Structure formats: structure tokens, C-alpha cells
Amino acid sequence: MFRSSARCFTVSKPYELQRCKHTATTSKLDEIREKLRQGPTLADFVSEDRPKNWDDYEGKLKREQGETERLRLPPWLKTTIPTGSKFSELKQQLRSLKLSTVCEEARCPNIGECWSGGKHGMSTATIMLMGDTCTRGCMFCSVKTSRAPPPLDPEEPYNTAHAIKQWGLGYIVLTSVDRDDLPDGGSAHLAETVREIKQQNKEILVECLVPDFRGNRDSIATVANSSLDVFAHNIETVERLTPFVRDRRAGYRQTLKVLETAKEINPDLITKSSIMLGLGETDQQVEQTMKDLRAVGVDCLTLGQYMQPTKRHLRVQEYVTPAKFAEWEQRGTELGFLYTASGPLVRSSYRAGELFISSLLKDRKAKTA
Numbered sequence: 001m002f003r004s005s006a007r008c009f010t011v012s013k014p015y016e017l018q019r020c021k022h023t024a025t026t027s028k029l030d031e032i033r034e035k036l037r038q039g040p041t042l043a044d045f046v047s048e049d050r051p052k053n054w055d056d057y058e059g060k061l062k063r064e065q066g067e068t069e070r071l072r073l074p075p076w077l078k079t080t081i082p083t084g085s086k087f088s089e090l091k092q093q094l095r096s097l098k099l100s101t102v103c104e105e106a107r108c109p110n111i112g113e114c115w116s117g118g119k120h121g122m123s124t125a126t127i128m129l130m131g132d133t134c135t136r137g138c139m140f141c142s143v144k145t146s147r148a149p150p151p152l153d154p155e156e157p158y159n160t161a162h163a164i165k166q167w168g169l170g171y172i173v174l175t176s177v178d179r180d181d182l183p184d185g186g187s188a189h190l191a192e193t194v195r196e197i198k199q200q201n202k203e204i205l206v207e208c209l210v211p212d213f214r215g216n217r218d219s220i221a222t223v224a225n226s227s228l229d230v231f232a233h234n235i236e237t238v239e240r241l242t243p244f245v246r247d248r249r250a251g252y253r254q255t256l257k258v259l260e261t262a263k264e265i266n267p268d269l270i271t272k273s274s275i276m277l278g279l280g281e282t283d284q285q286v287e288q289t290m291k292d293l294r295a296v297g298v299d300c301l302t303l304g305q306y307m308q309p310t311k312r313h314l315r316v317q318e319y320v321t322p323a324k325f326a327e328w329e330q331r332g333t334e335l336g337f338l339y340t341a342s343g344p345l346v347r348s349s350y351r352a353g354e355l356f357i358s359s360l361l362k363d364r365k366a367k368t369a
Contacts, residue, residue: 062318070308074319126173126209127160129193130186134177136247138236139314148181157193161200171358172197173232175209180249185211187219191226198227205229205358207272215254217261224266229361230300231262232272235293238285245279245314260296270299270338270357276306277325280317286328290335300339300357303328304346320344 059074133149134141153159164172174193179186187210194206207230213219224231235255237245242252259271273293275286286303293301303325308316325342332340339356 161196185213187222
């Protein structure tokens with residue numbers, strides 16, 4: 001799953017450390033200081049005054065072969081620290097209902113805007129179902145992994161629907177961790193959540209960013225026939241890089257087959273996928289991936305910048321410019337996608353995309369009626 005990886009920090013004034021009496025303690029503190037010194041600083045993530053033309057940026061955007069130094073974050077990827085009463089209220093409500101969000105687990109750089117309501121004043125969050133621990137270990141993703149995650153919460157479908165009803169949203173995005181430990185991959189749990197949401201609010205539109213269920217047709221059908229409106233499954237990267245970027249159980253061709261199968265089972269579904277850029281892919285490989293997605297009937301596509309979550313994860317090979325992202329958006333239109341969202345901070349559940357898809361689905365329903 002395409003999950004963003006920029007960290008959000010809160011800041012407090014440093015306190016002067018007292019001199020340690022024991023050598024072992026001093027050594028440990030020195031080790032911690034060194035780790036902090038080598039890591040990213042707050043300045044790497046806080047917004048600066050932005051120039052009118054990003055083409056004027058003269059910083060290094062691409063690592064050459066053999067280089068080990070981290071690329072410095074370009075100014076167009078610097079985001080504000082999340083604050084505000086709406087942000088705090090939403091976080092508290094999610095905790096009280098024992099709900100996880102991909103916004104937090106994947107360290108999304110847009111969390112401040114979405115949770116605080118942004119310029120439109122409407123708070124949104126992407127609910128992550130089936131817990132916060134995944135059975136897979138993709139090299140780009142910061143979500144926790146385990147071969148045996150905790151059991152599913154039977155109250156989660158109702159709690160999720162209850163929270164969404166309280167928010168009064170017209171469009172909601174659900175996602176989930178991979179649960180290869182479950183016989184059906186958790187498809188029945190996802191479908192039950194969708195049905196519960198629809199039962200409590202018949203007008204709401206539901207998008208589900210699903211796992212691949214190891215390609216199992218019955219599991220795909222369970223979700224595709226659950227009254228879902230948008231079936232999303234991310235291809236993440238180009239075919240050449242897939243074995244190095246994704247868990248070995250997540251194949252490029254398998255992802256295409258999942259999206260194709262969902263469309264076969266329920267032709268009325270809008271299908272959607274996402275690509276990360278900046279991992280070392282070529283333009284030709286990105287375009288071929290876009291063509292492969294269109295060939296299996298994918299309707300909507302998002303493209304965004306990969307951002308390294310921790311030092312244990314894959315390094316960014318290139319920071320793609322906003323101008324280049326604009327070119328990919330145009331190419332998506334030319335290839336026939338109903339909607340292409342392409343930009344450095346664009347993520348799978350992109351708010352502008354949700355507004356477009358919502359309008360499209362409502363128009364379809366009106367015509368059917």
C-alpha cells in the first residue's frame with residue numbers, strides 16, 4: 001500500500017543535561033546524541049517561504065550511483081506541524097473508539113491539513129482497519145509488522161461506522177493492513193465495515209484501499225460486492241523495482257490481476273491505484289505502468305513522491321519536481337484515466353480526488369434514477 005512516510009514533530013525547548021557520574025551512562029547518552037545529530041532536523045519538515053517558480057531551485061534532487069549521502073528535502077515537500085483544536089479532538093475521538101488511521105501509522109505529510117480541517121474547515125481521516133500491525137514488510141512502509149498480529153476487534157465495524165456518522169462526511173476512505181494470517185485475508189471484516197457504514201448513512205460514498213488477498217478471487221468478490229463505491233489497490237512502483245520495494249508476496253502482475261478481477265466482478269465499481277516516484281524508476285517504466293493499469297480498466301490514478309520514513313527503509317533516489325508531476329498528470333489524461341492526481345504530496349486518499357469521484361458517482365446515480 002502506498003503510504004506516505006514524512007514525520008510530523010512537536011517541539012520543546014532542550015534541557016541542559018547534568019553531568020553523569022557513571023561512565024556507562026555517559027557513553028549511552030553520547031550514543032543517543034549521535035543518533036539525533038545524524039537524523040533529520042525540524043527544519044527539514046517545516047514550511048518555508050515558497051518561491052513562485054520551483055524551477056529556480058538549485059538544490060541536489062537526484063543521487064548518483066554510489067553516493068551514500070541523504071538528499072536534502074526540497075522546499076516544496078516541507079509541511080507545517082499539525083496543531084489546532086480540531087486536530088486534537090479528532091485524535092482523541094479515534095483513540096476512544098480504538099481506531100487506527102493510516103494518516104498516523106504511515107506518517108502522512110498531509111495529516112495537519114486533513115485533521116485540522118484545512119482551508120475548508122472539514123476534518124477528514126483515512127481509517128485503517130484490522131489493527132495497526134501488518135503481516136508484510138515492504139521496504140517503503142513504516143507500519144509495524146508481525147507474523148501474528150493481534151486478533152481482529154469484532155466491534156471495529158460498528159465503531160468505525162459510528163465515528164464516520166458523527167463526522168457527517170459524504171465520502172470516506174477505508175484502508176487496512178495486510179492480514180495473511182487470516183484465511184480470507186480479512187475480506188469479510190472489510191465488507192462488514194462497509195455494510196455497517198452504509199446502513200448508518202445510505203448517502204455516504206465509501207472507498208476502500210484493500211490488500212491483494214494473495215489474489216484470491218472469492219476474497220476480492222466479498223469486498224467488491226459489499227456496496228462499495230471505489231475499489232482501490234496500489235501498484236506502488238514500476239515492475240522492475242517491485243521485488244526490491246514491496247514484500248515478496250506482493251507481485252506487480254498480481255496487483256494488476258486484483259484490479260482487473262474487481263472490475264470483472266462488479267463493473268459499476270470505480271477502480272483506483274497509485275504509484276510512488278523517486279525510487280529510481282525511469283520515465284519509460286512509469287509510462288508503461290500507467291498503460292498496464294489502464295489495460296485492466298483502472299479508472300483513477302494518483303502519483304506522489306516517495307519519502308523515506310526511517311533509516312531502515314529505502315532511500316530516496318530522486319525528488320521529482322512539481323513540473324514533472326504536472327507532466328504525468330497530463331499524460332494520465334491522455335491515456336484515458338477518468339481522474340489523475342499527480343503531485344509531490346499527493347497520496348492514495350487525496351482530497352481533491354475524493355471530490356471528483358464523489359461528483360462522478362452522484363452524477364451516475366442521478367442518471368440511473
